[in-house]
Amino acid sequence: xxxxxxxxxxxxxxxxxxxxxxxxxxxxxxxxxxxxxxxxxxxxxxxxxxxxxxxxxxxxxxxxxxxxxxxxxxxxxxxxxxxxxxxxxxxxxxxxxxxxxxxxxxxxxxxxxxxxxxxxxxxxxxxxxxxxxxxxxxxxxxxxxxxxxxxxxxxxxxxxxxxxxxxxxxxxxxxxxxxxxxxxxxxxxxxxxxxxxxxxxxxxxxxxxxxxxxxxxxxxxxxxxxxxxxxxxxxxxxxxxxxxxxxxxxxxxxxxxxxxxxxxxxxxxxxxxxxxxxxxxxx
Numbered sequence: 001x002x003x004x005x006x007x008x009x010x011x012x013x014x015x016x017x018x019x020x021x022x023x024x025x026x027x028x029x030x031x032x033x034x035x036x037x038x039x040x041x042x043x044x045x046x047x048x049x050x051x052x053x054x055x056x057x058x059x060x061x062x063x064x065x066x067x068x069x070x071x072x073x074x075x076x077x078x079x080x081x082x083x084x085x086x087x088x089x090x091x092x093x094x095x096x097x098x099x100x101x102x103x104x105x106x107x108x109x110x111x112x113x114x115x116x117x118x119x120x121x122x123x124x125x126x127x128x129x130x131x132x133x134x135x136x137x138x139x140x141x142x143x144x145x146x147x148x149x150x151x152x153x154x155x156x157x158x159x160x161x162x163x164x165x166x167x168x169x170x171x172x173x174x175x176x177x178x179x180x181x182x183x184x185x186x187x188x189x190x191x192x193x194x195x196x197x198x199x200x201x202x203x204x205x206x207x208x209x210x211x212x213x214x215x216x217x218x219x220x221x222x223x224x225x226x227x228x229x230x231x232x233x234x235x236x237x238x239x240x241x242x243x244x245x246x247x248x249x250x251x252x253x254x255x256x257x258x259x260x261x262x263x264x265x266x267x268x269x270x271x272x273x274x275x276x277x278x279x280x281x282x283x
Contacts, residue, residue, distance in 0.1 A: 023280035024207055024258060025056035026268060028247065030277040035251035037243075038064060039267060039278070041258025042146040043204045047137035050201045051144040053153070056281040057253070062155040065250040070257070071170055072163040073147050085171035086125035093118070096180045107187045123178040124171055130186060134193040135201075150255060162246060164239050164256070177227065204258070212258075233265045240270040 026039040038060035061067070072078055093101060105115035113133065118126055137143060150156055186193065203211035239256070246252055254267075261268050268278045 022209055023282055024054055025060055025281040027279045028276050031275040033247055037247045037252045039261055040253055040255045041261045042255050045143055045145050046201050047135050048142035048144050049138055052205055061253050064253045066160045066252050068162045068252045068254045069147050070164050072161045074151055074161055078167050081167040086122050088120055089122050093180050100184050104184055104187050124174045127178050134197045136194050236260055236265055236267050
């Protein structure tokens with residue numbers, strides 16, 4: 001379970017990927033669409049020195065009429081709702097082994113992180129902070145978000161933003177995935193988490209999906225099948241039910257975690273089953 005926690009915030013989700021898929025951007029056409037839409041598999045956050053915009057995604061954005069995110073992080077009401085979900089949960093460590101809690105406090109102190117963070121935020125807030133720490137940015141405050149950077153592009157100016165999910169749904173799901181034992185295991189393996197994050201970012205920005213596929217296939221062994229279905233399959237199915245209406249109304253660039261695109265129950269295959277032609281854009 002603890003190996004998944006880094007991925008939970010960083011990608012929400014980026015697993016499992018097919019080694020045969022070597023593009024992060026896909027064109028959606030046919031099945032009565034008057035204009036093409038596009039899918040962009042993202043990694044949601046990265047260090048400034050690692051980050052770069054995908055040129056195919058940038059070109060696709062210039063051709064569409066709107067952006068569609070999992071969640072619209074530009075909406076003030078969403079930001080306010082996120083703040084509420086980061087508030088501390090007094091019951092979070094109830095019944096947790098005091099000896100393990102002491103170990104957690106000691107690890108945080110040794111890494112110059114105040115132990116009070118564990119009690120000052122919700123589970124989602126705690127794991128968000130710890131995950132950012134594993135990114136090992138030269139400047140910890142210099143983290144870029146893919147969605148934010150897309151909105152800054154000239155190609156995005158004046159274009160509306162739609163969303164596939166709500167703050168309540170995403171943070172409810174996130175909090176359900178994280179327990180005190182999971183954070184304890186995460187802290188015990190901070191060095192491994194840092195190494196995994198580095199490998200993940202390097203592979204993503206190189207579009208090395210073979211490496212990503214191997215990495216996330218390994219991590220999926222630490223999560224129950226039921227939780228994987230909740231995180232991936234059910235969300236993909238819900239999105240694909242909404243997407244035809246969205247695409248018929250406006251040509252769109254759907255920017256979602258890369259792992260949602262591929263696989264038997266991924267968005268690409270589900271759209272093909274609905275009669276759409278889904279074509280990778282090559283570098």
